[in-house]
Amino acid sequence: MTETWIVLGASSTIAKAFIRSVAEQGAHVILAGRRMDDLDATAADATxxxxxxxxxxxxxxxxxxxFDGILDVATSRPGTLNCAVFVGSMPPQDAIDADPSILDGVIADSLTGPARVLQMLAPHLQTRGTGAIVGVGSVAGDRGRVGNYVYGAAKAGFATYLSGLRNALGRHGVHVLTVKPGPVETAMTEGLGPQPFMTTADAVVADIHKALQKKRNTLYTKWIWWPVMTVIKLIPEPIFKKMSI
Structure with a gap:
């Protein structure tokens, strides 16, 4: 049966690695993004x-x-319909501090925009009774940290949304996977300097496919972030407020 993958944020580094992987499996890919010249090149490569x-x-x-254009193309496709979300933006926290209007775009990119598309798509997946959603969040959403708490708040909201969507669609045969990467070698992390447990886009994509096969609900990648973030979430707030992580 034909598989179709909608890829939101198809110009991102991780998205391109994911597109390559599903293209090699023979899927149809719908590449959704702002840079049409880049999407055209990615489409040619996928083919x-x-x-x-x-x-x-x-x-x-x-x-x-x-948003409607994506749904029009996607819902006309036969077979299994899936969606992978790689959308997000992470301006420096000090830039947001200097210009709070930037916050609106961060929330739209990382939460409200993709959530609205998924909410529009959900009834179609529910009717078909099959399919998968991959939502890429971040370990930054596990606890508000002084260096990126607006970005973290947006990703935390997206993770909570995906949890509810998983509960709703799981009853109808649709699997929802929440992905929480640590730092990944992408354009978004350029200039940040050395980061702990840095990984690559190809490694993240390999982990995503394994998690989909196992019907995992949440994936930390690298895996080490699960114990790390478990400890960070357990730190009492009076102590955490004094830390610079």
Whole structure:
């Protein structure tokens, strides 16, 4: 049966690695993003790798007018329909402190935009009774930290949304996977300097596929972030307020 993957934020480094992987499996890919020239190049590469087809679609998480086009293309596809969300933005916290209006875009990119698309898609997946959703969040959403708490808040909200969506759609045969990467070698992390337990986009994608096969609910990647974040979440607030992590 034909599989279709909607990829939101298809120009990101991790998204491109994911697109390569499902293209090699023969899936049809719907590449949703803002940079149409980049999407066209990714579509050509996906087709060359064996994708059943590749369709670039304009998508801006801050512009709901672009959402319907994705659904129109996706719901016309036969077979199993899946969606992977790689959308997000992480401006420096000090930039947001200097200009609080930046906050709106961060929340739209990492939470409200992708959540709204998934909410529109959910009834179609429920009717089909099959499919998967991969939502990429961040370990930054596990606890508000002084260095990136706006980004962390957006990712925390997205993780909570995915948890509820998993509860709702899981009753209808649709699997929802929440992915919480630590630092990944991407354009977003350039300039941040050495980061603990840094990983690569290809490694994250390999972990995602393993988690999908096992029907995991939440994936930390690298795995070491699960015990690390468990400890961080247990630190009492009076102590945590004095820490710089």
């Amino acid at each position: 060359a790798r064996g994708a059943e087809g590749a369709t670039p679609v304009m998508f801006d998480a801050r512009d709901p007018a672009t």
